[in-house]
Amino acid sequence: MRSKSFRIFKLLILLIFFSISNVAIAQNPGGRPPIKDLSEIKQMPASADKIIHLVRYARNPSMIYSDELKVEIEEVLQWAKDQKIDDQIANLTATRAIIELGLGNQELAVSYIKQAEEFLPKINDFQAVSIVSDLTRIYSRISNFEKAILYFDKMEALTKDKPQFILPRIAHLKNRINIDIRTGNTAKLKANYNIILKLAKESNNPDLLKNTRFSYAHALLNIRKEDEAFEILKELIPDLDNSTNNQTAQFFNILSRNYEANGDYKNALIYAEKEFNLPIATTQQKGNSVNKMILLSYLLKNYNNLDKYIVEHRKFGMDENNLFSRKQYFLAESRYYHVKGKTNLAKRNYKKVLNLKMGKQLAPTLDIAALTGLASLYAKENKNDSASLYFKKAENSLKKYPVNPATRLIYANSLKEFNQTNKISQDTLIKNLEQEMHLKDTLYQMSLSKITHELATKYRVSEKEKALVIAKKQQQLQQLEIKQQRQRNWLIIMGATVALLLLTALAYILFQRKKQATLLHNATVNDLRKQHRIDIMDTLTEAQEQEKKRVAERLHDEVGAMISIANLNINSLQKDIFSTNVDAENKLKVTQKLMSDISETVRNISHTLMPIALEKYGFKAAILDLLTAIKTANRLSVEHVIEGLDHTENWPQNFTLSTYRIIQEIVNNAIKHAEASHLFVQLIELDNALTIYIEDNGKGIEQDHDESGAGMKLLETNIAYLSGKLEIKGEPNQGTFALIELPIPNIVEL
Template sequence: MTIWYGRLYLLIFIFLSFNLQAQIENRKTTFSAKNSVEIKEDKNTLALYDLYNKGEEKKAYKKAHSILKSASNHRSIARTNLLLAYYFNKRAIIDSSIYYTNQALKFNTVVNDSLKNRLFSLGYNLLAINYKKRGLLNESKKWHLKGIEASQKYNEKNLYYTHIHGLAQTYSELGDYNNALKLFKQCLTCKDDNEIILGSYINIGDIYSRLKDYENANIFYKKGKIICEKTNNDQGRVIVLLGLGENYQLQNKPQEALKMFQEALTIADKSELNQLSIVSRSSIGNTYISLKKYNEAKMIFSEALQKSVYFGLLQNQSSIYDELRKIAIQQEDYKNAYLFFEKAARIKDSINNLQKIKEINELEVKYKTTQKQKEIEALKFENEAKKLTLANQEEAIKNMLLQEEISKKNNENTILAFQNSSNKKRNEISLLKKDQQLKALEINQQKKTKLFTITAFLILLLPLTGLLFQYYKRFKVQHVLNIKQAEISSQKINGILKDQELELIKASISGQDKERQRISQELHDSIGGNLAAIKLQVNHLDVSNFSNIQKISLQLDETYQQVRSLSHTLLPKKFSQNKFLEVLESYLKNISEASKVKISFIPYPRKEINEMDEDIQIETFKIIQELLTNTIKHANASEVEIQLNFIENIVNLLFEDNGIGFDAAKQSKGIGFINLETRIKKLNGSFFIDSKLKRGTITNIEIPILEPKSKNKVKGIDLKNQLDELKSN
């Protein structure tokens, strides 16, 4: 399980906000007795600490800032900064906590060495905690070791165990569990501080849990829980609940673990325990992963990540990205898995870089301290020298007289030196004048050579300029000739294309004329003759003779069949031999290749469209032909999208192009538009065009499809009704 990443290093002195004044003022009475003149307690600072320890932390925070504005006593400033550092540490605002800790150490100039050392020890502890929260474990270890040294110097037992406890946690984070257990058990001997004992119980429980000794882990967690309930310690409760939940998780009891983690999250959010809140969410996310509830896990990890980024907790961010990567792998989302892996790697690199920067800063601090020590030694030496001079004033006076004589001789020597230097300068001036004359001669010679060079260059430049001008004129004439030739070529090509179009149109008209002639002959010879015969028989119809009526009925059937066969001969053969959509797609493909217009065609559903009535298919085909012709002729479009849908007995045609468009209000209706409108009205359809200049055109057509009725059936019913009427008459 991976929630150990946050919890083990987070178990950092849960007593920080509960015994703050006791930590600093542990030996207040003793110090007052020893140095009542040197140390005078600041009443405002004491009241501030009392307010913080009563739980009114936000009021204490505001009052601390007002004290910093008005305080002049370095001790008050240092202690106020330290309180602000603890305030931000509790809320996992690491940068602010480190800043105020450094400010406290900066103003820690108390005369009393023991009190000064105690405040340094507290500051070192707080720095170690902040760097541990950031995941910089080696940096944290360094400050704990410095704190142990400072607390041992003046036998500060409480602070000694504080740093021992913190160092044990660092060992635990680094995986050195033997040293960690040894130090935590040493902390249990500190009977005067329940908070250190509580932290030790929890940490020992965590280590045993990690070593899979769940029974011992539960024993120590329960001991810690008893102390939390006695002291009303919310932070301790959260950590104990996290430990118990982790134990359940390791024993494959996810539901019990989830219950513990959710209870811990509720307390952490309520008490503004931000880092514990992040760890609780991460623990819940891990439980969801074990239950294969990956979406819930991703959601809770996202909340934890957002808080980690906000508070600058690098180690938490790295671990959360690792968990999100595992979820992505489980969901086979390898793209996001790789993305999370990269982010985790970048954060780990930044942690390593920070470690290196800290080491460099540490070396810089050491260098500066050595420099200051040297300066102090130099000052001491000067003081000793002054003492010697004061002790030997008579000898100093004698030395002064001697120095005066020496200075007189030095003055004489300086006068002689000045005379020698003046002579040297005169000689140097004469040499400089000669150099100037030589340089003047060289400059005149250079001017003459430059003038000769420029003249020769100009003589060569003039014919070159003439040649270039002639070349430019020829190039310009040739360019104009090329343009004219290109125009003539394009005109010839356009003429050839127009001739081809005219030939095609003539052939089409000729074919149409022949087809009309054939249809007229068919109508005149066959259908016309039949209708004339039927008319004569009806005029001389004998109602009583039923056989005559049957003959007329048979002639009507024959005429109907002739009309039907004629209409079928008018249908294109490709509709009768192929499926409708195949014919239409082939037509669109040919048009696209010929016109270089990209045509996208989307039919739905294909089967129902192919099974539509042939009349509707023909009309739809002709409508698309008309729309496509108009688009190619007028729209200057590069792309066309056609959607043909047949849903709930309605044919919907959506035709869209990316052409130049037109203003529908000002555009006059052409023949093609009128033909299109007429076709759609015959089919009881609706027709809508949306177009604007430079935006393209969208045409939406809807045609309702009525239930097909058999013409033969209707005709037969009508004839039967007529026969029944004749019989009754």
């Protein structure tokens, strides 16, 4: 018993630790579990859990679709149809559409997504948003923009003014803007992005707001609004430095070009270097950025890294399909040789820049830089005619093309140096000075505006950083509060779990104790029943012995005496058989009477021991014979009612005989002691019991009457032996009744 209890205790301890570990895992917000492999999912039985894992697997962007996946989708889809789970059927059908789209089966994709659309009235809003999102995705991919816009409008109706759908609404508005850009319908671009920015702010998600602003800048680039994109990107500079994505290189390039256009070559070089150093930058992006780094170093007269730059420049080369990239490559070569004093190589590469043509593509800024560079080289060689020629060509390009003031100032400075070494007319000198002053003033104004704007930007960035710090601290505080709450919840759950397990253990122990007590009680009751049955058997045995003794005494006293007298008479007759005048006839008559009495007495004794009618004719006939005999012999009015008892031949013999004896004993008591004139006997056979009711109109039972006589004890013992119930009641001079209920034992089939 102790060993069993110890095992139970160990099991409870294990359960407690298991529950605690589960609670701890539940408290760890580690994100969604990893996506299961298809081989693992295949082992799972068809269920809602399997559908969740299968849909996650199928919708993973890096997934390679296969026929095996389609088979699994079909199996769980059939299960969902059998179970009539509408939301799962819609989800799986839409997933089939996405798979077919990924495999290039556009018609099948449209067919399946239309089937999923039919479930929209039957599913909840979250499922409906997912289905409509898939509809817009599929129609956008197959360039059916009319249908895509129709479902974008449905999505807007589903998600508008519903805070729980902020993220899906932002995503669908961004996709709508992409379609507008592709179709050339950009009139509402700014308005839609203002809505997106407002939603992103309402979400209180700084990362979402940042990504939305980057998306806005990218959209502006797609519609060639670089100046507006530049203004947005300047405010996002801290975020650009702290995060990297597939657009970062392009954003650094925009910043570099715009700073260069404004004459801020230092910042332009910084962002060109950042673009070049990006790990995710492409070969073309690295080639273009290193070329720009050489050109900016030339303008800044900072030649420290020029040799390092030229190595990278020749390593990454240029984009052969882009005129600007090719001209920039050879212009960088020219600047490098220009600085190194290799005049001929510099001239040759400057001329390459000027001679490069590609269809209708133009690069006037690079052409002017090459013309100005050639003019400067010829001026140093005192070839004034050639220098003047290239300066004139540069001037014509400045007049023909709208270039930024910084390029004009480069031209003006080079021309000023040339004029200082050559005699020119006063009017030309004044004109050049005025032009230079105007350009400087323009650049100054631009610089002043830029500085003012940068200060404002820095202030906004500073305020934003402060807000982000505050938001971060608030987030940390909230996370701390959440963590503390989770710890409290964990302790509560752990305590509740331990308490529950302890209560379970206590209940189990009490149950075992109760079970043991019940077993002990049942064992005691069984022992008592056995002892009671033994007592009954002893009483019956004693009664039988007394009955045997009574029969023996009767045989000895009555039958023996009569046999002795009969024997004397027979002996006397034997002696006097030849004598005359002997009263032989009288002796013979006496002997015959004695023999008749002996026979009657023996018959009565035999009938007392085993009624002949009971043995020959059955229980019912024996009872009727008994009642008839009583009525005849004792001059009693006997009334009887007997229901059933037609098939008592199947009753066990001891039950039949004991029941007969019980009825015989009660009736005999009524005859001997009650002085009754009327006797009523009722026997009713029920399904599984026999009811005996016997009533007389005799003198009843005295209050001080002793009911512990031998006859009553024998009667009670017989009834107890048969597991029956006895009730006897009587009032003085008002008769007596006895009610007995005996369960009929299982019938023995003959």
